[in-house]
Amino acid sequence: MGVSAAVLDVTTMRDRLGRLRDRAAEAGVAAVVITPGSDLRYLLGVGGSSFERLTALVVPTDRALAPVLVSPALEFAGLGHLPLDDLGVEVRTWVDGEDAHALALAGLGAGPLAVSDMTPALHLLQLRDAGAAEQRLAGPILRELRMRKDVVELSQLRAAGAAIDRVHARVAQWLRPGRTEAQVAADIAAAIVEEGHAAADFVIVGSGPNGASPHHSVSDRVIERGDVVVVDIGGPLPSGYNSDSTRTYAVGSPHEPDVAGAYAALQAAQQAAVDAVRPGVTCESVDAAARSVLADAELADRFIHRTGHGIGLDVHEEPYIVTGNDLPLEAGMTFSIEPGVYVRGRWGARIEDIVAVTPEGVERFNTRPHDLAIL
């Protein structure tokens, strides 16, 4: 666990807790229960994950009741640095043998409980057993806060984009015929950390036929001259804000004959989707902008996933740029634009940038060239 005061000061925490209570009241719940994960990191700057012992922030809708931080006594040292007094958060520690879930619910009024989406079922069911008759996902409440990034969050995501661009700028030196995907990925992972990330969260090196599987990770396949290689990489900065960018490389001239034409259509599709981004436009219309360019090139059935996903403290979060999502874009939303073309058994390609909606239109956080990079 750790906090980064530079990205989350006490004023921001207080503001976020206040807005959470407003949204929770609108949603008609008695309280929001948040266990360790990105929601808790958003509110208090605390990282880490949920274990079998309950740690939770319980935020009652009723302003007469203080928010409560429930923590195992043996883990409270990791939370002691938080400005809990300033925030008016009451601390309830517990020891093994006590009913932590009953402790979390003590004093709450009647009404449904909103529980963070990634809370383990273990804790959800114990909260139910401790008397919370009705539970809901807190995701729809939290997303109203987390979807619109503030200036500090935008600067973190911009820095994450620049950091992963510096890694892509170095990929050519590692991507060579005769090396395995795993060897290339190890070099890339080291560079992700060297360029300022806290960790390399994911490294996809999909060469030749493996590029046709969008979430292929890496394998011991040896890269051959003529391969098209999808490199999709990212990770969190120390603040927790993530990068995620894909470029497609060719190791020498591609040996598959249909690459050049399909790649040109992909590049046009990605550009069309970026160009469609501005406040008031729906998420699904950005998806449609990419999809229609690929359809015109008779590649509609080669594009087998949504156009993008929101990004922030999670690599995949709201808003999703997908058919059926009529959510209008607003300034401060950040997401990927990542159409792909996948030809099963032969090759694949994807181009992915993170963008932010600005009051005027769009800002790209990834600025590496989009052309098929022939090495």
Ligand code: ZN
């Ligand atoms: Zn993905």
Ligand code: ZN
């Ligand atoms: Zn990606």
Ligand code: ZN
């Ligand atoms: Zn992505």
